[in-house]
Amino acid sequence: MGWFWKFTNSSIGKKLVMTVTGILLIIFLIIHLAGNLTLYWGAKAFSTYASTLELIMPLLRIIEVLLALVFIFHIINGIRVWWGNKKSKGVENKISAKSKNSSIFSRTMIQSASIIFIFLVIHLDTIWYPYNLGNGAENLYGIVTGLFMIPLYSWFYIFAMALLGFHLNHGFQSAFQTMGWNHKKYFPLIQTVGTIYAILVAAGFASLPIYFLYFHGR
Amino acid sequence: MSEKKINLKLKIWRQSAPNTVGSFVDYSVSVSPEASFLEMLDELNNNLEKNNQDPIVFESDCREGICGTCGLVINGEPHGPLPKIATCQLHMRNFKDGQTIWVEPFRAKAFPVIKDLAVDRSAFDKVIQAGGYISVNTGGVPDANSIPISKDIASEAFDSAACIGCGACVAACKNGSAMLFVGAKVTQFSLLPQGQPERQSRVEAMVAKMDELGFGSCSNTYACEAECPKGISVKNIAKLNREYRLAKIKSKNVEA
Structure with missing residues (x-):
């Protein structure tokens, strides 16, 4: 398997690791968003969603471990790519025309990723941990809506989701390019779908704290 | 005047x-x-x-x-x-x-x-020496058109061959990546019949050399395409990614 290790450590292989884990995370976000949107139908709908997931309990834990591995590979490999690329550039030009020749989304992947990572840690600590490993008396709807009532928590949530949209807008089409699927006929469509996906995911997630902070029960 | x-x-x-x-x-x-x-x-x-x-x-x-x-x-x-x-x-x-x-x-x-504005771009020569060529036996000059190539393929290969190896792609890239240059060279050969015998070993060797020389990874900002004096498309990078992946899966070279 030495060749495989060398492959994943090559400049193109590292990008493929980002792509494969990125595509899995893109799919995960759709499922996560669909589940979260049940919050709009109230406590009962949301609890039904949560308890439906628990029907596959032993399997759910395995999926969670795999998901965690996907996140870890995406994060660690991403940092490795960023750091290696920084070294490959070395000294930068004093004057830069980067805003003329590339998009802000593509240039700020590490910055958007950093904020999303901070969000992820807070997210797991305040929602996943108390629900799954807390004292058992916790009700998921109560935890989530309680947190959304805290303005600072919600504002950071919204900010992180906006940056997630930035990250996905570049990441979606970038995954296709790295796989080598850049075709004259289809690539413009892929870019458009990527942008729509990024907006829908960011707006979908961010709509929940906005709703609970400003509209729910008023 | x-x-x-x-x-x-x-x-x-x-x-x-x-x-x-x-x-x-x-x-x-x-x-x-x-x-x-x-x-x-x-x-x-x-x-x-x-x-x-x-x-x-x-x-x-x-x-x-x-x-x-x-x-x-x-x-x-x-x-x-x-x-x-x-x-x-x-x-x-x-x-x-x-x-x-x-x-x-x-x-x-x-x-x-x-010195001043002159930079050492011999790294590009080293990448070419690693595989950016075709091996042919010397002998008589072959007849023109003895290998049929369609006009479409010839034109597509020429679009990639238009690369003059100036290094602007590397300079434009925030990652110091040479993917557009290597992509253009790999694409040009992989499209033509003359490039087929060494197709897999070529892409493996050129990418390995590119990495060894300290060029970065592509992060698809496409600044290279925007600054290329010959308008080389980033589709060449997509092609390079595909060629490299398939070579890694199919080639019998377990050492590379």
């Missing part, structure tokens, strides 16, 4: 040797708008030499946009502000009277500065 001249303020990177600290030096020039950017630098150098000053080192050869030797970062853009031209094809009429122009060398770890 009285010709109207434009006055420009230049801030040019001066560095006396590879490992010394460089800095920007200010120069004022009065130049014909019809002069090319390199002619403007020639005039400046003539004046510097007249005053017993060290002339500015920069590279050039054909001065008609085909050799890939000249290459300066002008106001932050490799080959200057106009699309699809080399530095030698940039004329002073594209600048306004009184404008300040920053002139810097190409920047990448794999392209160390030799």
